[in-house]
Amino acid sequence: VRKPNPDLHADRRGQILKAAMAVFARKGLHKATMPDIAAAAGMSAANLYHYVKSKDAILQVMAQEDRRESMQILAALAEADDLVNGLLAIIDEYLPQQDDSEIVVGIEILAEACRNPVMREAFATLDREVRDALAMLIKRAQARGQVDSDLEPHAAAAVILDLGESSLGRRIFDPAYDVAGGLTELKRMLTAYLRPKGGKSGGKRA
Amino acid sequence: VRKPNPDLHADRRGQILKAAMAVFARKGLHKATMPDIAAAAGMSAANLYHYVKSKDAILQVMAQEDRRESMQILAALAEADDLVNGLLAIIDEYLPQQDDSEIVVGIEILAEACRNPVMREAFATLDREVRDALAMLIKRAQARGQVDSDLEPHAAAAVILDLGESSLGRRIFDPAYDVAGGLTELKRMLTAYLRPKGGKSGGKRA
Numbered sequence: 433v434r435k436p437n438p439d440l441h442a443d444r445r446g447q448i449l450k451a452a453m454a455v456f457a458r459k460g461l462h463k464a465t466m467p468d469i470a471a472a473a474g475m476s477a478a479n480l481y482h483y484v485k486s487k488d489a490i491l492q493v494m495a496q497e498d499r500r501e502s503m504q505i506l507a508a509l510a511e512a513d514d515l516v517n518g519l520l521a522i523i524d525e526y527l528p529q530q531d532d533s534e535i536v537v538g539i540e541i542l543a544e545a546c547r548n549p550v551m552r553e554a555f556a557t558l559d560r561e562v563r564d565a566l567a568m569l570i571k572r573a574q575a576r577g578q579v580d581s582d583l584e585p586h587a588a589a590a591v592i593l594d595l596g597e598s599s600l601g602r603r604i605f606d607p608a609y610d611v612a613g614g615l616t617e618l619k620r621m622l623t624a625y626l627r628p629k630g631g632k633s634g635g636k637r638a
Numbered sequence: 639v640r641k642p643n644p645d646l647h648a649d650r651r652g653q654i655l656k657a658a659m660a661v662f663a664r665k666g667l668h669k670a671t672m673p674d675i676a677a678a679a680g681m682s683a684a685n686l687y688h689y690v691k692s693k694d695a696i697l698q699v700m701a702q703e704d705r706r707e708s709m710q711i712l713a714a715l716a717e718a719d720d721l722v723n724g725l726l727a728i729i730d731e732y733l734p735q736q737d738d739s740e741i742v743v744g745i746e747i748l749a750e751a752c753r754n755p756v757m758r759e760a761f762a763t764l765d766r767e768v769r770d771a772l773a774m775l776i777k778r779a780q781a782r783g784q785v786d787s788d789l790e791p792h793a794a795a796a797v798i799l800d801l802g803e804s805s806l807g808r809r810i811f812d813p814a815y816d817v818a819g820g821l822t823e824l825k826r827m828l829t830a831y832l833r834p835k836g837g838k839s840g841g842k843r844a
Contacts, residue, residue, distance in 0.1 A: 460753065462668045532752075540749040546742040546810040547666065556812040583826065587819035590808060591801075591827055598804030602796060604752040606762040613793035620789065621797055621831040630836040 441483075448473050448483055449497070452490045457533035461487075461540050491541070491551075499558050506565045515573035516626045519592070520619050527599065527615060535600045563589045573626075580628045588626075595622065647689075654679050654689055655703070658696045663739035667693075667746050697747070697757075705764050712771045721779035722832045725798070726825050733805065733821060741806045769795045779832075786834045794832075801828065 451473035455464045466487065470480040484490050505522060512518030545555035566589035573579035599618055602609045657679035661670045672693065676686040690696050711728060718724030751761035772795035779785035805824055809817045 458753065460668060460749070462666060536749055536752040539745060539752065542807055542811070543666070543742055543746040543749060546738075546745065546807065547664065552811045556814075559808065559812060560814075580830075584819055584823060587816060587823040590815070590820050591805070591823045594804035594808070595797075595801060595827075598800035599797070601748055601752065602765065602800070605748075605758045606765060608762075608766075609796070610793060613790055614796050617790060617793040617797045621801075621827065624830040624835070625827040629830070 444483055445493070448475075448480065449490065449493060452487075453494070453531070453533045453537055456540070457536040461491075461537070461544060492554075494537075494541075495554055495558070499561075502558070502562050503565075506562065506569075509566075509569055514578050515569050516578060516623060519622060519626075523596065523615060523619055523622070527596065527618075528611070530600055532604050535604055538597075539601060559593075563593065566592065577628065579626045582629075583626070591625075592622065650689055651699070654681075654686065655696070655699060658693075659700070659737070659739045659743055662746070663742040667697075667743070667750060698760075700743075700747075701760055701764070705767075708764070708768050709771075712768065712775075715772075715775055720784050721775050722784060722829060725828060725832075729802065729821060729825055729828070733802065733824075734817070736806055738810050741810055744803075745807060765799075769799065772798065783834065785832045788835075789832070797831075798828065 448469065452464070452469045455468045455472050458464075459468065464487065466480060467477045469487075469490070470477040473480065484493070505526065509515065509518045509522065512521070541551070541555070545551045563586065567585040570579055570583065570585040570588055574581045574583070574585070595618065599614055602614070603611045654675065658670075658675045661674045661678050664670075665674065670693065672686060673683045675693075675696070676683040679686065690699070711732065715721065715724045715728065718727070747757070747761070751757045769792065773791040776785055776789065776791040776794055780787045780789070780791070801824065805820055808815045808820070
């Protein structure tokens with residue numbers, strides 16, 4: 433019996449996740465089958481089942497990846513001297529590089545989370561965790577005078593998260609959409625919303 | 639042979655659309671069947687086929703309804719003396735009354751539009767039409783000094799449309815979400831973004 437090689441195992445899992453993402457995007461979550469995913473990953477179905485038991489297991493791994501990435505972004509934001517500049521940097525860095533397949537699958541997972549109680553719970557828990565962390569950073573930035581003190585931190589966190597995610601769909605269904613122009617306005621909107629307004633207490637112009 | 643009664647026909651179609659929306663939301667676009675929709679509408683499958691030929695035909699009627707509603711909202715906005723106040727009124731009036739089923743189905747149709755070329759084209763065409771109309775209203779409001787003249791009207795229209803739609807998912811997957819608080823921040827964000835900034839030419843504080 434050969435000892436499993438953990439690096440090879442991790443590589444294979446990465447390869448499977450990438451293949452599954454492409455198949456989910458092309459056929460939809462419901463129509464995609466394990467044999468489709470095996471074919472896209474260039475392995476036999478039997479071999480695929482050696483690594484993951486089901487489509488649901490793949491979705492769970494994807495959710496964990498998503499959580500890990502979100503926590504990384506939040507950790508980077510917590511290190512930033514200025515929250516607004518940190519958020520603008522994230523928009524520039526992360527949004528343009530988002531993979532089309534990931535965007536489509538993300539939208540479909542959201543629809544599924546609205547329907548399937550197990551996915552809904554997992555989705556809502558991660559969303560709350562991210563919102564709470566961002567709300568804490570907003571509070572800190574308000575105390576530093578970097579963010580308008582009128583904003584309610586938790587509700588503001590939700591609106592900011594929505595803003596980032598919502599901008600992604602259009603570039604897929606409309607190839608003529610001016611992505612760069614949209615990102616410019618997105619950043620302008622975020623800045624106008626978050627920065628202390630002139631003439632208010634706590635504001636830079638006060 | 640009885641003459642068809644057009645009002646009764648319209649009533650039946652409305653009833654079918656409502657039933658289809660509920661079934662699509664519960665089972666998903668792909669798993670929903672015509673017999674499911676017939677059962678939800680309280681009619682036989684044969685009777686359902688008398689009114690609509692297929693799931694695709696139902697989706698097309700839904701898209702037409704959506705288009706009609708969008709055009710109504712834009713017409714109301716064009717009548718408003720002030721675009722920003724008009725948009726805030728729409729947020730208060732339309733977003734809270736959105737039906738949960740419609741929101742879920744809307745998210746899934748977006749995912750499908752990213753995948754299916756026919757739906758993509760229809761979706762992108764309507765989206766462009768709405769964006770162009772809103773961009774025209776933004777230009778007019780800029781000329782009136784009601785909206786920040788720095789904004790690029792077309793890109794701004796896209797960001798504003800995204801903002802409105804994106805806020806709807808969370809209230810379904812997270813029943814604990816503070817919907818009213820989110821709407822308050824959404825309106826604050828829109829106002830901060832659109833209004834002329836103090837100290838700029840064309841701005842109210844200039």
